[in-house]
Amino acid sequence: MQSTSELTRRLADLIRARNATTFYLNGPPGSGKSHLLNELATQLPADNPRSLALGPYSVSRGEVNSLQEHIVRDCRDAGFLDGSSLLQPGLDLASTWQWLAENAHVPDGQTFLVLVDLIEGNPLISAPVSSLFSNARYLEGAWSDYKVRIHHMFAGYWDQPALENYYREINTSFPYTVGYNYATWSGLCQEEMVALLSQARPREGYSIHGRLLFELTGGHPAAAMEILESVAPGDLNLPALLTSTYRAAENGATGQSLLGVWCQLPDKARDVLQKLILNGHIEARVPHSTIDQLLTAGIVRLDQVGTEAYLSFRSWYAELLVRLHTEALEIASDQTQKIRLAELMPSVSELSIEAYRLINDIENAARNFVTVQLCLQHTGEGHILKDKHKKYDNQTGGFEDAFQRAQEWRDRRADGGLAVGLNPLLAYCSTRDLAGLIEEIGAKMDSEAWQRIARAIRGLADIRDAVMHNQIVDDLALQQLYALQGDIYQALSQPD
Numbered sequence: 277m278q279s280t281s282e283l284t285r286r287l288a289d290l291i292r293a294r295n296a297t298t299f300y301l302n303g304p305p306g307s308g309k310s311h312l313l314n315e316l317a318t319q320l321p322a323d324n325p326r327s328l329a330l331g332p333y334s335v336s337r338g339e340v341n342s343l344q345e346h347i348v349r350d351c352r353d354a355g356f357l358d359g360s361s362l363l364q365p366g367l368d369l370a371s372t373w374q375w376l377a378e379n380a381h382v383p384d385g386q387t388f389l390v391l392v393d394l395i396e397g398n399p400l401i402s403a404p405v406s407s408l409f410s411n412a413r414y415l416e417g418a419w420s421d422y423k424v425r426i427h428h429m430f431a432g433y434w435d436q437p438a439l440e441n442y443y444r445e446i447n448t449s450f451p452y453t454v455g456y457n458y459a460t461w462s463g464l465c466q467e468e469m470v471a472l473l474s475q476a477r478p479r480e481g482y483s484i485h486g487r488l489l490f491e492l493t494g495g496h497p498a499a500a501m502e503i504l505e506s507v508a509p510g511d512l513n514l515p516a517l518l519t520s521t522y523r524a525a526e527n528g529a530t531g532q533s534l535l536g537v538w539c540q541l542p543d544k545a546r547d548v549l550q551k552l553i554l555n556g557h558i559e560a561r562v563p564h565s566t567i568d569q570l571l572t573a574g575i576v577r578l579d580q581v582g583t584e585a586y587l588s589f590r591s592w593y594a595e596l597l598v599r600l601h602t603e604a605l606e607i608a609s610d611q612t613q614k615i616r617l618a619e620l621m622p623s624v625s626e627l628s629i630e631a632y633r634l635i636n637d638i639e640n641a642a643r644n645f646v647t648v649q650l651c652l653q654h655t656g657e658g659h660i661l662k663d664k665h666k667k668y669d670n671q672t673g674g675f676e677d678a679f680q681r682a683q684e685w686r687d688r689r690a691d692g693g694l695a696v697g698l699n700p701l702l703a704y705c706s707t708r709d710l711a712g713l714i715e716e717i718g719a720k721m722d723s724e725a726w727q728r729i730a731r732a733i734r735g736l737a738d739i740r741d742a743v744m745h746n747q748i749v750d751d752l753a754l755q756q757l758y759a760l761q762g763d764i765y766q767a768l769s770q771p772d
Contacts, residue, residue, distance in 0.1 A: 279465040280315055287316065288323040290457060291387065291427045296419035298412040300452045301431040303461035304574035305397040305533045306498030309431040310334070312461065313391045316429070320389050327387035327425075328354055334393045340404045344372040347390060356380040369411040369428075370418060377421045387425040394432030397537045399573075401434045401442060409451035431461070433537065436572055437565035460572050462590070463495030472497060476504050480512045484754070487626045488514060492521050494591030496574065498530040503593075513751040518622055525596035535601055538573055545569045549598050550607040552576070552589060553615065560585040592623040621746070627754060631743045634757035635736065641764050642710055642733060643702050649717045661701060665712040678709050707737040725767045732760045 283301075290297050303309055313332035321327045333346050348363045361379045363372065376382075394405065401409075412428045419426060436454075443450045452458040464472065470486030493499045503520045504512075525531050544566045551558050560567060560578060567587065570576040575598065577590045589595035599617055602608035650660040661679035669676045682704040689704070690696045696704075705713065711734035718726030739753050 279468060280312060280319075283312070283459070283461075284316060284319045284323065286459075287320060287427075287429070291320070291324055291327075291389070291425065294416070295422055295424070296416045296426045298409075298416060298428045298430070298452065298457060300409075300458045301429065301461050302434060302436060302458070302572055303431070303463070304433055304496075304572070305537060306496060306530045307461055307463045307574060308497040309461055310393050310395075311497065313393055313429070313431055317389070317391055324387050324389070326383070326385045327389055329389045329391060331391035332393050333391065334395045337394060337396045337398065337402045337405050340394075340408045343390075343392060343408070344369060347372060348376070351376060351380060351388075356382055369408060370415040373415060373419070373426060377424065382424055384423040386423075387427065390426070390428045392428065392430045394430060394434075397433055397533060399433055399435040399438070399537055399540055399569075401439050405432075405434075406439070406442060406446075406451075410448060413449065413451040433572070436568050462571075462574050463493070464490070464497050464500075465495060466490045469493075469495055469497075469500060472500065473504070476501065477512055480510060484626065484630055485512055485517070488517060488624060491624050491626050492517060492591060492622075493593045494574065494577070496530075496591070496593065498533075499524060499528070499593050502528045502530050514624075514627055514748070515750060518624075521593055521622075522596060525593055526600055531593075531597050531601075534574070534597060535604055538575065538597075539605055541569055541573060542566070545573075546605055546607050548587065549575065549605065550602075550609065550612065552587065552595075553599060553602070553607070553612050557586045557588045560587050562587075589623065595623065622748065624748065627749055627751070628743050628746070631739060631749050631754060631757060634754070634761055635740050635743065638733070638736065638757065638761050638764060639707070639710065641761075641768065642714060642729075643705070645764075645768060646710065646713050646717065647700070647702055649721075650713075653717075653720070659701060661705070665709055665716060667712075678705055678713060681705070681709060707740055708734055711737075723767075725763070729760070729763055729767060732756075732763065736760065 287299055290299060301309060301312075310332070317329040317332055321329050330347055330350050333343060335343055344363065344367060348357070351357050352359070352361075357376075357380050363375060367375060409430070412430070415426065415428075440450065466487055469490035470483050473481040473486035473489055489500050489503065493503065502524045503517060506520045506523060507516045544563065548558065548562055548566060548570060557579075567576075567578065570587070571578065575590055575594050576587045579586045579588055589598070596617075598605065598607075599612075599615070602612050647660070650664065654660045656662075659679050661677065661682060663677050663679075665678040666675045667681075668674075679701070682701050685704040685706070686696050686699075686701065711730045714726055714733060715730035718724075718730055735756070739749060739757065742749050742753070
């Protein structure tokens with residue numbers, strides 16, 4: 277997924293490369309294209325000296341011919357045209373620019389940046405729009421005024437494969453080249469979503485919640501704002517976000533707008549959605565045109581797993597939209613009706629990833645502390661874990677120490693084919709054994725801080741088990757981990 281800054285750099289390079297260029301941005305309704313155009317209207321002139329941004333113009337597909345009037349009006353307002361110069365009625369886009377070249381007073385090196393927002397969500401391209409695209413393509417080859425640069429950018433949502441078929445049928449040159457002056461826009465990147473959250477909820481929005489919101493929506497800004505608006509002030513947490521995401525998918529305005537265009541997808545594309553409902557992932561061996569339609573609509577993502585590519589739902593929000601509205605999408609069946617939505621795992625991992633990162637840091641710090649302390653206390657032969665943290669074994673009727681338990685765990689891992697030699701033996705102490713060792717060391721050091729940490733690490737085991745079993749942990753678990761991490765760092769830096 278490309279960010280706004282990456283797209284700006286790409287456009288700036290394209291503008292500088294030629295005297296007349298056009299760029300096409302295709303993405304689903306609500307994905308932030310209108311906001312992006314407003315950003316580009318500010319950023320592109322800053323990157324291109326002597327440039328004027330015209331627009332963004334919000335143009336419906338039935339009124340694309342009004343674009344020429346907007347361009348001429350703004351050129352006149354900018355002082356490039358006399359009031360007596362009147363545009364001839366009926367001129368197309370290319371002819372309008374030729375007329376401007378003859379009648380406008382434009383300094384050498386001037387660049388015009390025309391930003392057009394095709395605001396209707398119908399994926400089918402109309403004849404006026406295809407004519408507009410072709411006009412822009414023609415202008416690229418016909419523009420002869422090398423003192424003036426013209427750049428058009430069209431943003432909207434259309435069926436890319438259907439457009440290709442349309443141009444083949446009318447035997448006309450296609451207006452753009454995928455990968456060069458055409459891109460799909462699916463929404464904000466993770467960093468931009470975090471920034472959006474901090475603006476919308478400045479007093480309670482944290483980075484982790486922005487990353488969660490990005491994962492829940494796939495970066496779709498309109499869906500993200502709708503979700504945030506229904507979360508009560510002071511209640512920004514994972515349970516509230518999940519509940520709000522469900523409500524937004526069930527009857528939110530953004531979801532209805534997306535469904536309006538998804539329902540117009542071809543039968544083959546909707547067949548893929550039905551398979552995803554049942555399987556979650558399918559091999560990307562369906563026609564490329566079908567994949568393109570689903571990607572552009574913002575429903576799926578393409579994952580590379582080994583040498584094989586797979587299609588999956590783009591986000592939990594997109595998955596909920598499809599699952600909750602199978603009848604509207606005409607993909608309902610006896611099988612899809614049997615699936616209990618409440619039993620499915622939401623597709624979110626950001627909290628678990630953050631929890632694992634904290635657990636990894638906490639356990640490494642704790643194990644290294646134990647290692648150092650045991651080494652300092654060690655006076656006899658054998659491993660530093662021998663005779664430490666003994667526990668009664670009901671099966672053997674005797675006491676086992678941490679050394680024996682760690683050895684047994686390591687041996688089981690070795691039998692499972694893991695490279696156990698990469699780790700010291702202390703790595704095979706369980707979290708509860710680690711807590712016991714710290715408790716013993718804390719008692720010997722007469723340190724209340726480390727004994728308190730030992731109790732907290734013993735409680736950490738439950739969070740660790742939940743994360744390792746892919747169970748969803750909430751914000752409270754993270755707060756416990758952050759607090760424990762802080763306590764350990766403080767104890768290590770200021771030993772009793």
